[in-house]
Amino acid sequence: MTSPVFSGLYRPSLALLTDLYQLTMAYGYWKRGLHEREAVFHLYFRRAPFEGGYAVAAGLALAIDYLENLRFAAEDIAYLAGLTGSQGARLFPDDFLAYLGKLKFTCDVDAVAEGTVVFGNEPLVRVQGPLLQAQLVETALLTIINFQTLIATKAARIRDAAGPHDTVLEFGLRRAQGPDGGLGASRAAYLGGADATSNVLAGRLYGIPVRGTHAHSWVQAFGDESQAFAAYADAFPDDSVFLVDTYDTLDGVRHAIAVALDMRQRGHELGGIRLDSGDLAYLSQEARKLLDTAGLENVRIVASNDLEETLIASLKQQGARIDTWGVGTQLVTAYDQPALGGVYKLAALRTANSQGWDFTLKLSEQQAKTSIPGILQVRRYLGDQGQPRADMIYNIAAPTPLPAAPTILDPADATRRRPVRPSAPFRDLLSPVLRQGQLVQPLPTLAESRVFARQEVNSLDASIRRFLNPHVYPVGLEQGLHEFRTQLMLAKRPVRLA
Ligand SMILES: Nc1ncnc2c1ncn2[C@@H]1O[C@H](COP(=O)(O)OP(=O)(O)OP(=O)(O)O)[C@@H](O)[C@H]1O
Numbered sequence: 001m002t003s004p005v006f007s008g009l010y011r012p013s014l015a016l017l018t019d020l021y022q023l024t025m026a027y028g029y030w031k032r033g034l035h036e037r038e039a040v041f042h043l044y045f046r047r048a049p050f051e052g053g054y055a056v057a058a059g060l061a062l063a064i065d066y067l068e069n070l071r072f073a074a075e076d077i078a079y080l081a082g083l084t085g086s087q088g089a090r091l092f093p094d095d096f097l098a099y100l101g102k103l104k105f106t107c108d109v110d111a112v113a114e115g116t117v118v119f120g121n122e123p124l125v126r127v128q129g130p131l132l133q134a135q136l137v138e139t140a141l142l143t144i145i146n147f148q149t150l151i152a153t154k155a156a157r158i159r160d161a162a163g164p165h166d167t168v169l170e171f172g173l174r175r176a177q178g179p180d181g182g183l184g185a186s187r188a189a190y191l192g193g194a195d196a197t198s199n200v201l202a203g204r205l206y207g208i209p210v211r212g213t214h215a216h217s218w219v220q221a222f223g224d225e226s227q228a229f230a231a232y233a234d235a236f237p238d239d240s241v242f243l244v245d246t247y248d249t250l251d252g253v254r255h256a257i258a259v260a261l262d263m264r265q266r267g268h269e270l271g272g273i274r275l276d277s278g279d280l281a282y283l284s285q286e287a288r289k290l291l292d293t294a295g296l297e298n299v300r301i302v303a304s305n306d307l308e309e310t311l312i313a314s315l316k317q318q319g320a321r322i323d324t325w326g327v328g329t330q331l332v333t334a335y336d337q338p339a340l341g342g343v344y345k346l347a348a349l350r351t352a353n354s355q356g357w358d359f360t361l362k363l364s365e366q367q368a369k370t371s372i373p374g375i376l377q378v379r380r381y382l383g384d385q386g387q388p389r390a391d392m393i394y395n396i397a398a399p400t401p402l403p404a405a406p407t408i409l410d411p412a413d414a415t416r417r418r419p420v421r422p423s424a425p426f427r428d429l430l431s432p433v434l435r436q437g438q439l440v441q442p443l444p445t446l447a448e449s450r451v452f453a454r455q456e457v458n459s460l461d462a463s464i465r466r467f468l469n470p471h472v473y474p475v476g477l478e479q480g481l482h483e484f485r486t487q488l489m490l491a492k493r494p495v496r497l498a
């Protein structure tokens, strides 16, 4: 079956979209009879990207599409049968490959909705089910969620800089990290706040509006701006945006104005002009004056040229008269931080007698990198206006129930603690998505997630959204969980499987 979201870019099956070690561990667990032991993994990142104060969770629909369609096709099995180790012996025996050939994903998945604002250490996805399966999906889940979350967050920052009324166009495909990087980036950029993309395949696959202007080559091909603009207007009388900087920008604006007035005579209006070089603040102000003087107040000014959020903020501050921001390279490559360091960690295993849980921990020299044991949920406490106030990570399988008025501890400094009012409103961020591999209810559409993302970012205080030294949003561990984690860290107790 062809996965609809990855379309024909890949072979039909994505089961091999993984690191080899997931498969060698899978065989090892199977050989030991441990493959069905129930396990719980969490996917989370430790620090928000771009030195920012938050991230926008993204990629869940792609991840769920991957999980629902996870099957090893006959050709996948044949490929695995041909793999050999350093001594030339086959890596995987036939009886294990026969098992893989019948495998379906039957885990439970709980996750935060796409568009939710999230912070370091908070699980975005929880996978609970047979150890072999829950481990096997690590790499694909990370590659999907890490990149989508990274680009959605970049787009949210660019949207914040542009403000609520300007248009943001994503123009990045040509500079993206290959075809899939470009496709995924267009999806995430739209989710995070772009209004449209120039990427036509992304438009067709994801229903993103497609928009665009024309290139310098169009003007070069005619050798004369006035002719080039007139020809474009002839082809698209109601959808023309002229790129005015091929020769001299302000001359280009004058040529655009002449063609626009001609268009008006024929009952059509020019949509906009695009500036792609030079001082965008000065040129946009001069262009605005020329356009307004000619009675073309509704002609919009589009700007492009290596834009990103701080540059957009600076141009706004300089009084630039730009209505539409065309953003490519910096957005789709997340230029200033090209990867989100999301991780996927084992946090609980059923005991051998299947009665209870062994909560597991990955220790690190750096305390901040030590994982959090338990079956985790994130409780977001809200202020009077519904605005996020503080998040508490807690263990839903803790031996003692959550107190009515829990205390939240800063995991980096346990002396910093904040009590929660018993009546404080809250919402829990992770909700059931798959039960035994089946979708619990349809996921929101991309457009719905986009609206939600905007509400989420807007609900954050400006101090958390600012680009420079943002305020740190409080995220902590519930006191009982913190104490339990500390005990485990002190005991350094290895979990025994068998
Ligand atoms: N008023 C401004 N303040 C800050 N940066 C600006 C301003 N105007 C333009 N920029 C940015 O400065 C950078 C350099 O622009 P500039 O047009 O000088 O060089 P360029 O990219 O080499 O031009 P070209 O596309 O003609 O080769 C771009 O990222 C552009 O967006």
Ligand SMILES: O=P(O)(O)OC[C@H]1O[C@H](OP(=O)(O)OP(=O)(O)O)[C@H](O)[C@@H]1O
Pocket: 171, 172, 174, 175, 215, 216, 276, 304, 305, 306, 307, 326, 327, 328, 329, 330
């Ligand atoms: O600058 P970005 O944010 O990546 O936006 C996309 C850029 O792509 C186009 O340039 P093109 O490929 O024609 O080359 P150019 O940089 O020489 O204009 C367009 O004119 C933008 O400048």
Ligand SMILES: O=C(O)c1cccnc1
Pocket: 171, 172, 198, 211, 212, 213, 214, 215, 304, 326, 328
């Ligand atoms: O339509 C545009 O103006 C466009 C598309 C891709 C890259 N740069 C500009």
